[in-house]
Amino acid sequence: MSKVRKRGEQIRQFILENVEKYPSDVAALASQEFGVSRQAINKHIQHLVEQKALVATGSARKKHYQLHPQIKWMETYDLSKNLAEDIVWDADIRPLVKDLPDNVKDIWAYGFTEMLNNAIDHSSGQTVVVQLERTAIDTQIIIYDDGEGIFKKIQRELYLHDERHAVLELAKGKLTTDPERHTGQGIFFTSRMFDEFAILSGSVHFSHQFSEAEDWISGESDFKSGTAIFMKLNNNTSRTSKQVFDSFSSGDDYAFTKTVVPVRLAQYGNEKLVSRSQAKRLLAGVDKFKVVVFNFAGVDAIGQAFADEVFRVFKRQHPEMQLVCLNTNQEVEQMIRRAESTDP
Template sequence: MVDNSSPRDPSKANGATRDDVDWTILESVSPHPGDLVRFVVEKTGLSRQAVNKRVSALVEEGLLEASGATKARQYRWRPLVRVPLSEGLSEDRIWRESLAPRLGDVSANVRAILQYGTTEMINNVIDHSDASELVVLLKPLEDDIEIYIEDNGEGFTQKLVRELRLENAQHALLELSKGKLTTDPDNHTGEGIFFTCRMCDKFMIWSRDICLMRIEGSGFFVLDAPESRPGTTVRMIVRRDTERTPGDVFDQFASAEDDYGFTRTAVSVVLARYEGETLVSRSQARRLLARGDQFREIHLDFRGLEVIGPAFADEVFRVYQREHPRISLSWDNATDEVTKMIRKAERAFASESGSD
C-alpha cells in the first residue's frame, strides 16, 4: 500500500503528545494484547517506563482493562459499549442511552455531527459487517471529542472487493471516497462514510492492514496499518470549537436544481495512484472517474501529486468531457506541472468542441 504524502505520524516521534501516545496504545491493543508495551515502545521510540505510565493511566481512566500476572499480562479495551450483534440492535438506542448522556456540555452542532457519524458507522456494522461483536469507545478531551468504533467482522475493504469485484483494497478506498457506494443498494444509499468523514476534523477507517484517513484542510491519505487487525475500525475526532454543522456539509454536495439531492462529489486524485506508480495512463484515469455518471458535478483535488502524464490528463479533461457533456468537471490544488497537463487537455477539448 502507500503513504500518499501523509503528514508526519506523531506517534513515531519522541515529541508525541500524550493524546497521540494514548491513541497509539488504544489502536494497538487488539493486535497486541499480550505484548502491548513492547510494541508501543518499538513504534514510538519512547522508553518502556513512559509507555507503562500511560498504559497504567488508561487502565485507571477506565479505557483499558488488564488481566493476568505481570509477565503474562493481557490488555483489552474497556469500552463504553461492548455488545453482541443480535436481532433488534439499533444504532439510535446505543447513541441515546450510552453516548449522548456522556458528552457533557458540548455545542449543538458538535453533538449533531457526533450523532450523525456515530449512528451511521454503527448502522454499517449492524447491516454490513457480518460481525459478532460491536465495540464503542468515547474519549472526551479538552479540545476534542473522540469516538472509536470497532467490529470483528470481515473488514469493509474485503467485502467491497469481493462483492463489487474491485481490484484490491486501495481501489475500494478510492470508490468509497466518491460516495454512493454500497453493497446493498435496495436498502442503503452509500452516503454515510462520505459525509461523516467530511464532518469530522479527523477521520480514520481501518480494514485489516490499510487505513483511509482524512484531515480537515489537508485531504485524504492512505496509510499502511502497523498490524493487520480484525474487522473494521473507525476513529472520529471533532473539535469542540468547530462551527461546522451537518447541514453545511450536506449543502456542499447538493444542488437546488436537483431538489438538494447528492449530486456533487469531490475526489482526491491521489487515491487513484498505487504504490510506486505515477498517474500516466488512460486506464488509471478511467478508474478515477468510474461511477462519475451518478453525479452532475465532479470536483478533482490534485493535492499530493507532483506530476501527471498527458494521456491521463487527456482522458479526464478531453475524452471524459466529450463522452459526458452533462457532467461538470472542476479541479484545484494542482502543481504547475500538473496544471500544464490539464490546460493542454482542456484546450484540446475546447478546440474539438468548437468552444474556443
C-alpha cells in the same frame, strides 16, 4: 469580568487548545503568544493540572502535558442480537455528550449512528466495541468490529484489483454494496463533519481532516482484521451538519451533487498515472454528480493518455458536468491544458 481574569482564561484556553500538538513546548508557545514569563504560564498550567484539565508526566525539566480525560467509557455489543444504532445512541452515548452544544450533539448523532449501522449491516462480525473519551477540548469515539473488513468487502463484492481501489470508490461518496437499503453517502458526509476521521481496515489506513477539506490520505496499515472507525470533534465547534450537507448539495431538493476525488488513489503501488484504464478507474461513477473536484495532492505527473481520457473524452461526453482541479503542480497543469485544447 476583570481584564486580568479574562486574560488568564484566554491563556488557559490557548494552552488547552495547543497542548496536544505541543506537549513539551506549550509553555514556551504560550509565553511567546501572550508576552508573559514562563513562570507566569507555568502557574496557569499548574492550575489546569489541579483542575484535572491537564495531566503532567516526566521530570521537572522534561515535563510533558496532555489533556486529562473527563470521561472514559467502553462497551462491547453483540452483533447477533438485533442491535439497533439508535437505541445505543439514546441509552449509552447521548448521556455522555448531553451538555454539549446542540450543533455538536447533532453531528455526533449523525456520525455515530451512521458508522454503527455500517458495522451492524455490513461487517458480518460477531461483536462491535465502542470507546468514548472526552476531554475539556474535544470528544473522540472509536467503533471497532471483528468482521470481514470494510475495504476487503468492497473489493470482493465489486471485483476490484486491491483494497486501495475500494478506498477510491468509497471516497467518491455514493458507493454501496446494498443499494436497496443504503445510499452510500454515510461515510462521505460523516468524514467531512468531524475534525478528524479515519478508517483502519486490512492493509489500508484512510483518513480525513476537516482543516484540509479537500485532502484524503491513504497509507499502509497492519490492521489485520475487522474495521476500526475513529471520529474526533471539538466540543465547542461552530460547525453544523447542515453546513456540511449544503456544501455538497445544490437546488431546492438538496441533492448530493458534488464530490471530491483523490486522484492518487487511482494508482496501484508506485505506478504512474499514464493510461486510459487508470483514468477510467478514476472516473467510474462520477457521472452521478454535477460537480467533481479532482484533488491532485501527491500526484507529481500524469501521462498524455490519462489526461486525454479525463479532460477531453470524458469532459466532452458530459458537457453538463463541472470538472474542477485542485492541488495541481505545473507539470500536471500543463498536461491538463494540453488535453483540453486538443481537437478531436
